[in-house]
Amino acid sequence: MVARINTLAFQGMNAVKVDVQVHLSPGKMVFNTVGLPDKAIGESRERVRSALSAIGLGLPPERITVNLAPADLPKEGSHYDLPIALGLMVAMGALPAEAVDGFVAIGELSLDGRIGGVPGALPAAMAAMSWGLCLICPADCGPEAAWSGLGAPDNQGIIAAEHILQLISHLRETQTLPPPEPRIETAHEDMPDMSDVRGQPEARLALEVAAAGGHNLLLTGPPGAGKSMLAARLPGILPPLQSRQRLEVTMIKSLSCGGSGVNMASHRPFRAPHHSASMAALIGGGRQAKPGEISLSHNGVLFLDELPEFSRQTLDVLRQPIETGEVEIARAEAHITHPAKFQLVAAMNPCRCGHANDPELACRRIPQCINEYLVRLSGPLLDRFDIRIEVPPVSSRDMLSPDSGESSADIARRVEHAQNIQFNRNQGCLNANLDGELLRDLARPDEEGQALIDKITNEAISSKLTARGYIRIIRVARTIADLDGCEHLAARHVASAMV
Structure with missing residues (x-):
């Protein structure tokens, strides 16, 4: 038997x-x-x-x-x-x-x-x-x-x-075990709030636009400017997880946990791996190709602080998952696909010493210090960032101001409204994923906006603007217009996207 x-x-x-x-x-x-x-x-x-x-x-x-x-x-x-x-x-x-x-x-x-x-x-x-x-x-x-x-x-x-x-x-039916009851993850009541940020109006706006359109964001600035502080507050202004998204996030956490069981996810994941993380830790690996950081941040935010300190080989493997929303891991014993639809936020200094834009604090190796630091980042990877913004140091006046900034809850309402506009257009995705004919149909500018776009196109060759860079500007302009409640792109939306 x-x-x-x-x-x-x-x-x-x-x-x-x-x-x-x-x-x-x-x-x-x-x-x-x-x-x-x-x-x-x-x-x-x-x-x-x-x-x-x-x-x-x-x-x-x-x-x-x-x-x-x-x-x-x-x-x-x-x-x-x-x-x-x-x-x-x-x-x-x-x-x-x-x-x-x-x-x-x-x-x-x-x-x-x-x-x-x-x-x-x-x-x-x-x-x-x-x-x-x-x-x-x-x-x-x-x-x-x-x-x-x-x-x-x-x-x-x-x-x-x-x-x-x-x-x-x-x-044996001599005792009956009660059925288990589901538990939901405790909400983060201490989630960082945007009201803690002093000054930085341009960076705050960039964060709002990135959240509304699902755009990848690169923050560049000297040490202490608040880049990590801003990135940590992005999940707080994103819309709540939908039912399907919550289930996907929980299933990935379940496969990665140590076996103690996980509760149903209640908020978007925020992953911030150290720059010493290996390629396998980032994209997944091991004998059975377990989920990596990009899968653990699925439907959430992946934050890479000190971006140039990651190995170039490790960073370049992100390029394909950013485009496709999934990662395929091929091993001799397994060929596995993990979901990896994450929003990438990265922070970096302008150079290794961090003070390239400050003549009083900059080291004596400028511009060699800048070149050696930035050479670690490939052009194709930088092209994946729809929004790149300089984060200046916070002035002492802003730091000591008793007036708090706008709260995350207020910004989240505008972000959710802008995303509802995008989904109500039946485009099936956020603006960051618009492409081809759909992008051309939904990002039609008015006359002044078209004139500015024509100027960008004519100067594209001399300014080394790639096709992806041009599309990036249009996508961001579409999101700015959605936040502004405008159906067509105006010149001000295109201009804001180019800043």
């Missing part, structure tokens, strides 16, 4: 069904695991042995073979412990086969029989629902899995147990 139970393997955000097959055969007791397992799965035999021993079940004196089918699919992680243990108990006769029929099981076993949390509970529940199956998962992951709506309205299709004894009692 071969005992079977379903589990899964993750390929990016997608789950593939895995059939756990347990077979007992005559011979010396050997516990073999086959089917391309990694080290964690190989070690599961000891965790399963100890967990079953802790509840009074000894392994039979027979050869135990556990097959994870399909055998050619790479598998990793400790979430195979629980399905292996359940399959083994069915093979031993400790559980009836029908008790685990129709379930997908995930969970890590501790040596005393407790069921520990594992990453990916929400994607696992979504996959189980698409397969018409129920889910067995750790109690720590139950609230996360409950957001899938499996067995709605009471989440009866999810069994979340803390200990394997509780699970056995539930499957």
Whole structure:
């Protein structure tokens, strides 16, 4: 007899069904695991042995073979412990086969029989629902899995147990475990507010335009000008996450967490990796190509402080995800696509010493200091920034002023209104992603605006303005016009976009 139970393997955000097959055969007791397992799965035999021993079940004196089918699919992680243990108990006769029929099981076993949390509970529940199956998962992951709506309205299709004894009692119908209740992420009440920013009217406007149109933003200025302070306040003026976006953000967090379970996302992610981050950390990697920083910032903001301090090779890999909104990671054992629709905000000094524009503080190596610092940034990468703005030092008068700036809530209302205008045009995206015929149709200027655009076009060759740079100006001008409530582009909108 071969005992079977379903589990899964993750390929990016997608789950593939895995059939756990347990077979007992005559011979010396050997516990073999086959089917391309990694080290964690190989070690599961000891965790399963100890967990079953802790509840009074000894392994039979027979050869135990556990097959994870399909055998050619790479598998990793400790979430195979629980399905292996359940399959083994069915093979031993400790559980009836029908008790685990129709379930997908995930969970890590501790040596005393407790069921520990594992990453990916929400994607696992979504996959189980698409397969018409129920889910067995750790109690720590139950609230996360409950957001899938499996067995709605009471989440009866999810069994979340803390200990394997509780699970056995539930499957034998001698005890009933309550269905898990979903939890939402606590809102950040201490989220940085734009009212903390003193002065910087141009930078504040640039941040508002970037938020309204989804434009990438590059802030350049001396140390202490407030570049990082401004970037940290961008999520606070962005519109709330929509239902689909919240689910996507939560699923990515679930795959990247340590297994303690995650709550449903309530706000847009803000990721600020250190400039020493590797290419794999930024775009994703590892044996199973886990999500990187650009995927963890999906539907949110990726902030790269000290931009030229990142390696040039690491920065250049961002160019394709910025255009496509996803990243494809090709490995020998896997070819995985992760979502990566993020808004890029970067900050940098004008040179290594940071004071190139201040004759009194600048070092003696100007302009060599500037050239050596900026040479790390490629032209194609800089072309991906729709808005580039100089952030000057804040004057002492502005710093000591008792008058606070406009709050994030007030700016967020204008940003949301501008985005509603864009979506009501049925353009299907924010202005930052407009291109081709759609951009030409929606960014029609008036006579003065057309005259200014013609002037830009005629001077494009002499000013080295690329085609992408020209389109960038039109996109930003369209967003400024939306904030202004104008249907057509006026000369003032084009002029503001060129500043």
